[in-house]
Amino acid sequence: MLLTNFKPDRTGKKPLYLQIADFIKEQIRLGLVTPGMRLPSVRDLSAALHLSRTTTETCYSRLTAEGYLVSKPQSGYFVADLQVPKQLPRKLPSGSTRPAARYDFANNYVDGTAFPSIIWRRHIGQALKEKAALTGYGEPQGEPALREALADYSHRARGVVCAADQIVISAGVQSLFVILAALLQDRLFHTAPQIAWERPGFPQGEEIFRRQGWDIARFDTETLDTVQARLLYVSPSNPYKGRSLTPDLRRRLLRWTLERDGYILEDDYNGEFRYFTTPVSSLQGMGDGEHIVYLGSFSRLLFPSLRISYMVLPPGLLPDYRRIGRLYNQTSSTIEQLALASFIREGNLRRHVKKLRRLYRRKADLLQQALARHFGSRVQILAYESGLHMRISVDSPWDPQEAARRAEAAGVRVLPVPGGQDVPSSRSGNRFRTEILLSFAGISETDIAPAVARLATAWK
Missing domain, CATH: 3.90.1150.10 (Aspartate Aminotransferase, domain 1)
Incomplete structure (x- = not known):
């Protein structure tokens, strides 16, 4: 539940507990939360939204009385299994009827013949022996074993400089964007937030920020000096450009962060793949460590159905993340996280x-x-x-x-x-x-x- 997006109207006539209750009802109506989902505790939600515990408790009690929530002693509040229509349409609308083409140069998948499936199955089997991983929700920030492995791998492969505590794992870069939109809005802006988006860029990511209330200002890296925002999105190995940023542009981007006291979201999508020279190190590793959020993914390195992506937060953003991070359950499979951790440690990913x-x-x-x-x-x-x-x-x-x-x-x-x-x-x-x-x-x-x-x- 994206409760961090809730903005209380402290000047309005409607009580705060009703504002929160109406917001949660709308999340349920839209299907953004599902029956059985656990809500943040009264203490966590009160701290995240800067509200009194009495306000939050009143909201939860009202929703429980109305049948939207179920209170379980020693466990918390959960979304109730609301009654659904007894009859469903005989045939639901089809999402797409476009037939598959014989040849596909517009694909977003990988060559499965190269994947070491036997080795991967062994690591999955080892992870399944970790009984604690099967019975819990997993660490909200990601499994410590994987964060340690990623800190080492990203440094060796991409020049990223970080500690494991700076890494946040999630099921896809898109879900990380949702967290960042909430985190950076409070950090950088008191009015309408704005992000400058490299063009051509990542359309889905751009739309996520727009739906979280951000203004989008598109820019070219060659016209960086005209950017007014304090937050940039760039992809140094931009798939739509087919080439990496030049050394001069990298230096200009790093200088921009210092002059503006701004942040860069560095989406290192496919940064490992260069064919004529060795891969260029990440911007994050070239900077001062305080102004760049590094984003990495395994959708093309391994396979798209492995929903594991990660970001490296600057140390200065960690307190902000810990304030809102408690509101998000981990969305990536614990079993796959543990398997990937051992896969990396044994050198299989590098090979x-x-x-x-x-x-x-x-x-x-x-x-x-x-x-x-x-x-x-x-x-x-x-x-x-x-x-x-x-x-x-x-x-x-x-x-x-x-x-x-x-x-x-x-x-x-x-x-x-x-x-x-x-x-x-x-x-x-x-x-x-x-x-x-x-x-x-x-x-x-x-x-x-x-x-x-x-x-x-x-x-x-």
Whole structure:
């Protein structure tokens, strides 16, 4: 339950306990909380919202009397199993009816043939022997064993400098964004909060901040000096750019944090994957340790269904996190956290990443060769030195969206570079320089050439 988003109106006529009660009812109505979910204790909620315990107790008592909550002695308050309609529609609306394409360059999955599944099963088996892990909710901040392993791995692989206590684990970067939106709003702003978002960037993350009440100001790293916000989101290995930040831009970003006394959210998505040079260290490791929140994920390093992401908070933000962190249960599987911890400690992750670099470098080379063979001078490869995407520009009579539609009609899914007018296609007469993103991680090596051949036919 996102109770940290509740903002009491202390000047209004409605009592505070009723304001909180109405907010909780709305969370239940929207399905954001489910029957059986445990609410924060009276003490924790009172401390987080700066309210008296009497106010919180009155709110919980009222909701219990109305049937929304159930009070269990020595355990706390839980969401009641409310009555649901006896009849459901015979057929619920379908989420999507779009058929799967034969070839998919718009995928967000990985090459499963490279994953050491036998080794992973062994670590899962070891974790299942930890009986305490099966009977509790897990540590809200993440299992200590995994936080220790991540502190060591992120330092060796990405140059991150941190202690295990600075690491917060969750089931996906999106849920970490929700926590950060609440944490940094109180820290940085007394009025409407604002974050400057790198473009083209991570659309889902941008929308999460917007829905938490933040204003979004898009910016280009080249125009950093014009940014007015005190919080930036950047992805140094931006998949939509296909290349990492230059050393000069990194220095400018670090200087910006000091001049503005601001923070950077460094989303190190696929930062381990560089194909022509060694991976560049994280911004966090280059800075003073106080102004950068580092975000890491295992969705592409291992597999997307492993819902483990983490962030490294500056020491100065830890008191703020501890104040609101108690309101959030851990959303990542304890068993998988323990398995990943031992997987990392034994060196399996390091060896796996090394194997993936070789695999994805081969795929990138095959894709480049196929594009040159089928398109010739009509295609320009803008960047693919890092990450798992290749950004190309194609001479065609269509804008990116129409080019993507024609490709899908030919059995190939591709990604138009997002951003609308933020990333315009150049046009000469009735021809475009159409910018498209090709994700090569999840497509097999043998499918790359025939997929590009279909694109060449679709984009004649």
